[in-house]
Amino acid sequence: xxxxxxxxxxxxxxxxxYGLIALAYLLMIxxxxxxxxxxxxxxxxxxxxxHLLLSRYEWPYVLGMAAVVAFMMVVGWATERIAVRPLVxxxxxxxAPILALLGVLVVTREVISVSFPPDPLxxxxxxxxGRLELFGIGGSYQNVxxxxxxxxxxxxxxxxxxxxxxxxxFEAVSLNRRxxxxxxxxxxxxxxxxxxxxxxxxxxAGLLVSPNISAHYLMGVPLAIQGFTALVIGGVGRVEGxxxxxxxxxxAEQLTARYAPIPSGYTQGVPLLFxxxxxxxxxxxxxxxxx
Amino acid sequence: MKRLAWVAGFALLAALPFFLGSYHxxxxxxxxxxxxxxxxxxxxxxxxxxxxxxxxxxxxxxAYSVVILLFQFNLPLPVAIVLGVVICVGIAxxxxxxxTRLEGFYLALVTLALAQLFIVVLNExxxxxxxxxxxxxxxxxxxxxxxxxxxPYTLVIxxxxxxxxxxxxxxxxxxxxxxxxxxxxxxxxxxxMGVDVARTKVIVFTLTSALAGVAGMVYAFVDNTxxxxxxxxxxxxxILFMVIVGGxxxxxxxxxxxxxxxxxxxxxxxxxGHHHQLVFGALVVAAIxxxxxxxxxxxxxxxx
Numbered sequence: 055x056x057x058x059x060x061x062x063x064x065x066x067x068x069x070x071x072y073g074l075i076a077l078a079y080l081l082m083i084x085x086x087x088x089x090x091x092x093x094x095x096x097x098x099x100x101x102x103x104x105h106l107l108l109s110r111y112e113w114p115y116v117l118g119m120a121a122v123v124a125f126m127m128v129v130g131w132a133t134e135r136i137a138v139r140p141l142v143x144x145x146x147x148x149x150a151p152i153l154a155l156l157g158v159l160v161v162t163r164e165v166i167s168v169s170f171p172p173d174p175l176x177x178x179x180x181x182x183x184g185r186l187e188l189f190g191i192g193g194s195y196q197n198v199x200x201x202x203x204x205x206x207x208x209x210x211x212x213x214x215x216x217x218x219x220x221x222x223x224f225e226a227v228s229l230n231r232r233x234x235x236x237x238x239x240x241x242x243x244x245x246x247x248x249x250x251x252x253x254x255x256x257x258x259a260g261l262l263v264s265p266n267i268s269a270h271y272l273m274g275v276p277l278a279i280q281g282f283t284a285l286v287i288g289g290v291g292r293v294e295g296x297x298x299x300x301x302x303x304x305x306a307e308q309l310t311a312r313y314a315p316i317p318s319g320y321t322q323g324v325p326l327l328f329x330x331x332x333x334x335x336x337x338x339x340x341x342x343x344x345x
Numbered sequence: 346m347k348r349l350a351w352v353a354g355f356a357l358l359a360a361l362p363f364f365l366g367s368y369h370x371x372x373x374x375x376x377x378x379x380x381x382x383x384x385x386x387x388x389x390x391x392x393x394x395x396x397x398x399x400x401x402x403x404x405x406x407x408a409y410s411v412v413i414l415l416f417q418f419n420l421p422l423p424v425a426i427v428l429g430v431v432i433c434v435g436i437a438x439x440x441x442x443x444x445t446r447l448e449g450f451y452l453a454l455v456t457l458a459l460a461q462l463f464i465v466v467l468n469e470x471x472x473x474x475x476x477x478x479x480x481x482x483x484x485x486x487x488x489x490x491x492x493x494x495x496x497p498y499t500l501v502i503x504x505x506x507x508x509x510x511x512x513x514x515x516x517x518x519x520x521x522x523x524x525x526x527x528x529x530x531x532x533x534x535x536x537x538m539g540v541d542v543a544r545t546k547v548i549v550f551t552l553t554s555a556l557a558g559v560a561g562m563v564y565a566f567v568d569n570t571x572x573x574x575x576x577x578x579x580x581x582x583x584i585l586f587m588v589i590v591g592g593x594x595x596x597x598x599x600x601x602x603x604x605x606x607x608x609x610x611x612x613x614x615x616x617x618g619h620h621h622q623l624v625f626g627a628l629v630v631a632a633i634x635x636x637x638x639x640x641x642x643x644x645x646x647x648x649x
Contacts, residue, residue, distance in 0.1 A: 089450045091457070140634055149396070152450065153589060154633040160582055160626030168620050275578060279458045286451075319469040326458040333443040333451055 063193030063201075065308040066301060070204035073300030074259035075281025076288065077211065078252040080296050083285075084228035085248045087148045088138065092159040094278025096253050097260025100126050101269035102166055104177040104261045115180040122261050123254050130253025133158055134246050142245070159274075167271040174268035177261075200262045207258065208297050215293060224248065256281075276322065283325035286332050289339020298340060303328060355507045362499035370499055374567050376607050377502045381509050381560045383587045383603035384596060388513050389553040390585065391593035392522065394529025395546055398581040399440065399456035402463045403433055403554040405576030407561025409480075412571055413473060416483050426562060433558030437551040445546040448532065452550070460581050467573040479572025498566065505563050509556055514596065516552075525549055526594075579622060586629045592639030601640050 078093045100122050107118040137154040181195040193201075215221040226234040227244045235241050259277070267273065280303060288299025303325060311321045332339070358377070362370050386400045410432045414425035436459075444455040467474045474480070485493060493501065516522050524545050527535035532542045565571055583606060591602020610621040617624060636642055 089453070091453075137630055137634070146637070149394070150633055150637060152396070153585075154630050156582065156585065157626045157629035157633065160586075160622055161630070164620055164623035164626060168623065275457070275461060279454070279461060282454045283458070286454075317469045319465045322465045323462045326455065326462050329451075329455050329458060330440070330443045333446065333455070337447050 059191050060193075061308050061312055062305075063191060063197050065304045067193070067197035067200040067304075068308065069284075069301035069304030070200050070297070071259050071263045071277070071300070072280045072284040072303055073297035074204055074207065074255050074262070075277055076284035076296035076300055077208070077293065078256035078259070079282060079285050080290060080293065081211075081248045081252040081255060083290055085224055085231075085244050086138075086142075086151075088151050088155070089282075090155050090249075090252065091152070091278055092133070092155050092162060093252065093256040093281060094274030094276070095159050095162040096126060096129065096256040096274075097263070097277050098269070098271060098274040099129065099162060099166060100257030100260035101177060101264035101273065102170060102175070102271075103257075104264050105170075105175045105269045108178050109176055115178075119180075119261060123257055126257030127250040127254040129257075130249040130251070131246055133253070134249035138249065139242060139245070142242075163271055163274065170269075170271065172271070174270040177264035177269055179265045196262075196265050203258070203262060204297070207255065208293065211293050279325050283328050285339075286329055286337075287339060289341045291339065292341045295339055295341040302340070355503065358506070359500055359503045362496040362503075365496075367495075370496060371567070374499050374502050376604065377499075377506050378560055378564055378567070379584075379587070379607045380600050380603045381502075381506045382557060382584055383591070383599040384506075384509055384513055385553040385556040385560070386584050387588045387593065387596065387599035388517070388525075389549055391588055391595065391599065392517060392529065393525040393546065393549040395445075395550060396450055396453040396585070397456040397550065398453060398578070398585070399437075399459045399463075399554065400557050400584050401576060401581040402456075402460040403437070403557040404561035404564065405463060405467070405571070406433055406436065407558030408565040408571045408576075409467070409474060409561075410558075411562040412480050412483060412565050415486065416480070417473060422486050422488065426559075429558060429562055430555055433555045434551055437554035438547065441547045441550040445543050445550070452546070457578075457581075460578055464573050464577060467576070475572070477573060479570060479575075481570035481572070483569060485566040502563055502567075505560060509560070510596070512556075517596070521545075529594075583622075583625065586625050589629055590632050590639055592641030595639075595641045598639050598641035605640070 075093055075097065078096070079089065082088055082090050103122040103125060104118065107113045107121060108115060113121070133155070137158050138151045141150045141154060179196050180199060184195045185192050186195055186198050213221075215225060223234070223239045224244055224247075226237065226239055227241060231241060234244075259281075260273075263277075281300075284299035284303050285296055286299070287302050288295030288297070306328065307321050307324045310316075310324055311318050362373060365373055382400065382404060389395050389397060389400070407429055410429040411425050414420045414428055415422065420428070440455055440459055441452065444451040467479070468477050470476060485498075517525075524535065524540045527538065527540055528542050528545050535545075536542050587602035587606045588599050589602070590606060591600065592598025606625060609624070613621045613624060632639060638645070
């Protein structure tokens, strides 16, 4: 039982990371229909940003974290400006920006792999290494920190979409671009903000996970796959779905790694299995979009 | 007359290896294999409009399965080849049936997960796959007491290229090719015209994956070694980039893209070392922004 509770906290933390990546996809998919495969690379860039500011230059954690997330939002905004907007304005199909973003993905990864040594680089823990015990449930400081930050981000995103006029304008765009434009909503601003927000969420995920797994230039693709699987499990319709999907996937992975008699590397097959099952059985995800 | 020109062209390709040294023969073989792969991927991506990242993984699945069946299970060559194709078709069907049911880019994500998992399986496969070191030191079994090696083996690759091209060309110019283009351009209209959209996607994915698998089987005896780094995700992106840069949807575009992106690292390596992927990525973004029809589109514009 103790063993299971221990595993639960770790799984919840991984699930939160997947949920943040899924949120990054979701923020960009809903107003534009564009699946941005580069979210994993964005998480990777933020992890390296964390290494640079927090390990090498030893900035205070809060300042470093704010700087990295702000930088990622600029990256997202710039990516939209350079690789997405010209295509959208030309009226191409949604495939063209997706392919352009794949080019951006490769460029991003190569720039990082040229600029840093190939070995995994350390990123410091904000609260050091230690355990927090509460009512018999224990977890490392970092895992508890990941869970708290993710919950705060999801609460904020939910509030933004449900309670603010800005959020409503995003919702309007995702329901009907043309009608939204006719109602006076600035489409290109919504798209730019959705990319900035997506990059911010992905960057936060990368920064939070990096103390546990170190910054490495190949860390992006697994995160991109896990995040998308979380999105398919939860459903694109609702923000909470991303978090729910992330948690379901992470628990399945951790239970497989812990109890299934297979080499631990094979747990990377769990997302593929979930993708296929959900696409066959429940393609709309666990949560349905509100009418 | 036109047919004669094609035959002469392939005869030229077949004659070339006998005038090349062993190093250039090696480069030439790999170039031909890349062109074969690009032609297959162009049918899936360029003509049928499906993005997948598993094409190179199937190349690896073909290579690994023929080597494992031949040398771990000691099966005869024809049986190993047939079983290898069956494995590729089986995996392709399992992956494609769920992910082509819906509109959107699910196939891309599912195949990305498949390609990633393939590398994990290779690394963790223990004695069967040889782990991180892969399998080496094997040789093509002799057929009727005759062992094909050196320039004659390059002929096998030319034959593979010719066969793949002929098959894809025939398909492209049949009703099936038109159905594929309709699925790419407007799935609703295609469905209204009586095309089974999901089935068309599944057939094209399975067929092109099997072709990649066969090319992989041929590749297995080019270097006489198979190991995980060869079949990594970098190459899955590279093949997509070849088709985009050359011109998606055109056989000539796929060929030009494959030749250019295969040869580019040879010229670039003094300048950028091993980081030619950086140049490829930038090239793709530039191509999509400035010239979505690729190099073949430029050619069309100037030849008019």
